[in-house]
Amino acid sequence: MTTLPDLPHDSPATPHDLEVMREQLGRDMRGVVSIARRCGCGRPAVVRTAPRLEDGTPFPTSFYLTLPWLTLELSRLEATGMMAELSQRLEQDEQLAAAYRGAHERYLARRAELGDAEEVRHVSAGGMPTRVKCLHAVAGQALAEGPGVNLIADEVLAGIPGAFPELTCRCQAADEDAAEAR
Numbered sequence: 001m002t003t004l005p006d007l008p009h010d011s012p013a014t015p016h017d018l019e020v021m022r023e024q025l026g027r028d029m030r031g032v033v034s035i036a037r038r039c040g041c042g043r044p045a046v047v048r049t050a051p052r053l054e055d056g057t058p059f060p061t062s063f064y065l066t067l068p069w070l071t072l073e074l075s076r077l078e079a080t081g082m083m084a085e086l087s088q089r090l091e092q093d094e095q096l097a098a099a100y101r102g103a104h105e106r107y108l109a110r111r112a113e114l115g116d117a118e119e120v121r122h123v124s125a126g127g128m129p130t131r132v133k134c135l136h137a138v139a140g141q142a143l144a145e146g147p148g149v150n151l152i153a154d155e156v157l158a159g160i161p162g163a164f165p166e167l168t169c170r171c172q173a174a175d176e177d178a179a180e181a182r
């Protein structure tokens, strides 16, 4: 197996990160290996997770998005029916489809660096390799790996101000929105 380059933004998860993630998710984040990407403010944005949780459950989502404002933006896009459109484009555009298959292979190879969960050995995330089913999952990969690995996710993220390739902090504005909604 060829060795992949190091993840460009990866850093250790500190006890403080675990606390922040608990706030972000409203529960403990399980299977944390490292922080694959941080928001501009330093908060965890994408967590790299173990292929198998401590209780033995396989955990295929190797790059897990935790950043609330970005999660919300992607959920809004999902609500517009964007995944059906993107899946259709994959059927029509052979070049894009090949790139997406490459992103799938990369996802599996990256996860294999951390161990093996044979039940999900051929399962990546987000609908890869032929469909787009979860924008959060594919965006997690793009944010962790940088541009050019998952072209579908690159394009989706490019449509969100401040999300990609730099990840600018919008946490404060999101906190204020949430406060107003209360």
Ligand SMILES: [Zn+2]
Residues within 6 Å of the ligand: 039, 040, 041, 042, 043, 168, 169, 170, 171, 172
């Ligand atoms: Zn932030």
